[in-house]
Amino acid sequence: MMNHSYWQLFISVYKKDVTLAFRQRSEIVNPLLFFLIVITLFPLAIGPEPALLTRMAPGIIWVAALLSTMLGLDKLFRDDFNDGSLEQLIASPYPLPLSVLAKVLAHWTTTGLPMVLMAPVFALLMNLEAQALSATVLTLLIGTPLLSFIGAIGAGLTVGLQKGGILMSLLVLPLYIPVLIFATSAIDTSSMSLAYGGQLAILGAMLAIACVCAPIAISSALKVSVN
Amino acid sequence: MRITNLLEIKSVTCTKQERCLFESLSFFLGAGEILQIEGPNGAGKTSLLRIIAGFARPDEGEIFFDTKPISQYYDEFAAQLLFIGHKSGVNGQLSAYENVCHWLQVHGYKVDEQAYELLSKLGLVGLEDAPVRTLSAGQQRRVALVRLWLNDAKLWVLDEPFTALDKKGVILLQGQFAKHLAKGGSILLTTHQDLTTHFDALKTLVLEYQF
Numbered sequence: 001m002m003n004h005s006y007w008q009l010f011i012s013v014y015k016k017d018v019t020l021a022f023r024q025r026s027e028i029v030n031p032l033l034f035f036l037i038v039i040t041l042f043p044l045a046i047g048p049e050p051a052l053l054t055r056m057a058p059g060i061i062w063v064a065a066l067l068s069t070m071l072g073l074d075k076l077f078r079d080d081f082n083d084g085s086l087e088q089l090i091a092s093p094y095p096l097p098l099s100v101l102a103k104v105l106a107h108w109t110t111t112g113l114p115m116v117l118m119a120p121v122f123a124l125l126m127n128l129e130a131q132a133l134s135a136t137v138l139t140l141l142i143g144t145p146l147l148s149f150i151g152a153i154g155a156g157l158t159v160g161l162q163k164g165g166i167l168m169s170l171l172v173l174p175l176y177i178p179v180l181i182f183a184t185s186a187i188d189t190s191s192m193s194l195a196y197g198g199q200l201a202i203l204g205a206m207l208a209i210a211c212v213c214a215p216i217a218i219s220s221a222l223k224v225s226v227n
Numbered sequence: 228m229r230i231t232n233l234l235e236i237k238s239v240t241c242t243k244q245e246r247c248l249f250e251s252l253s254f255f256l257g258a259g260e261i262l263q264i265e266g267p268n269g270a271g272k273t274s275l276l277r278i279i280a281g282f283a284r285p286d287e288g289e290i291f292f293d294t295k296p297i298s299q300y301y302d303e304f305a306a307q308l309l310f311i312g313h314k315s316g317v318n319g320q321l322s323a324y325e326n327v328c329h330w331l332q333v334h335g336y337k338v339d340e341q342a343y344e345l346l347s348k349l350g351l352v353g354l355e356d357a358p359v360r361t362l363s364a365g366q367q368r369r370v371a372l373v374r375l376w377l378n379d380a381k382l383w384v385l386d387e388p389f390t391a392l393d394k395k396g397v398i399l400l401q402g403q404f405a406k407h408l409a410k411g412g413s414i415l416l417t418t419h420q421d422l423t424t425h426f427d428a429l430k431t432l433v434l435e436y437q438f
Binding site for chain 1: 281284315328
C-alpha cells in the first residue's frame, strides 16, 4: 500500500549509492589517491623549498580537490542511466529533485568527505602553517559539497552522451572558479592571521543557494538526457 | 456500462532522425483492457511507450490520463504508472532482494517480508542475496518483474516483458496480467510473441514501418 514518506525515499536513494561505493571501494580510494598524487607532484616539479610550498599550498590543495571531485562525477548518474534506474526514479510519484539531492549528498560523502578528513595530513606535505590549516579544512568542508552540486549539473547534462566525461570537465571546471577564488582567498587571509569569516560566509551562501537550486537544475538536465 | 477511458492518446506524432515513426496516432485504453502493440523492428513501439510514460515529448499531440494531460499532471500520473522498459532498472551490484526493496521505497510502498516470498515464487530461491549481475538474463528479468506483484498502479506500461523469460515465466506473467485486468487495471505492452493466454479485453495496435 502507498506509504508516502519523503524521508524514506531520501534514505533509500542515499543508502543505495553509499552501499554501492563501499562495495566497489576503488570509487572511494581512487579520488583520494589522485588527490595525494597531485599534491606530491608539486614539490617534485617546483622544488622542495619550504617557503615556496607554504605560499603555494592553498592553491595546490584546492586545485587538486577540484580535479579529484571531477573523477567520480562522471559515474554519478551513468550507472543509473545505463541500467534504467534513472527512468524508474523519474516515474516515481516523488519529486525528482529530492532523489537527486540524496544522490549528490551520497557522492559528497564518498568523495568530498574523505578529502576533508585527509586534508590535514596532506597539508603537512605542503608545509602549510598551523593557522592556515583550520582555514583549509573549513573551506574544504563548505566547498566540496558545493563542487558536488555544481558538478552534478554537468554530469546530468552529459550522461546521455557516449563519451561525456571530457565535455563535462570543460563545462564544469569554469563554474568552479568562484569557489576556488573565495576558498583560496580565505586560506591566504588566515595565513596572514586576519579574519577570514567573510570569505567563508560567501562560500556558505553559495552552498545554500546550490542546495536549493542545483537539484532542480540537475533534474531538468536528467529529464533532457533521458529523452 | 461504458468502459471509462483511463488513457487517451490524441493525435500523437513522433519523428526521429527526419523519419516519421507515426503520425496523428490516436487510441483509447479503458479500465480492464490490455493493448498489445505490434510492428517490425524500428516501427516506433518503444518510442511510443516512452512518450506514453512521459520520458519523451511527442512532436505533436497529447496524452491524457484520467482526462488530465500528463505533461501538466505528471506526479499524479506517475503514482498510477508502472513502467518496465528494455533497461529494467535493476542494479547489477546489488542483490535481488536489495533491488526489490529499493524499488519499493522509491515508489512509496512499504517493505515487508512479502518480497522474499515473491522472489521464491518467481524461481529465485537461494539467489535472493547474490549480486544480480551473477544471475542469468532471464533471472535478471524476473527480478525486475517482481514489481508486477508489488504495486497498486492502475496502468502498466511494459516494453517486451517476455524477453529472456522461459515458458513457465511467460505463463506466470500472463496469470498476473489477468489478475491486474480483473482488478480494473490496464496494460499496454509491446511483444513480438503472441500472448498464449486468451484475454477477452485484448486490443492490438499495429505500427507499420514508415519510410
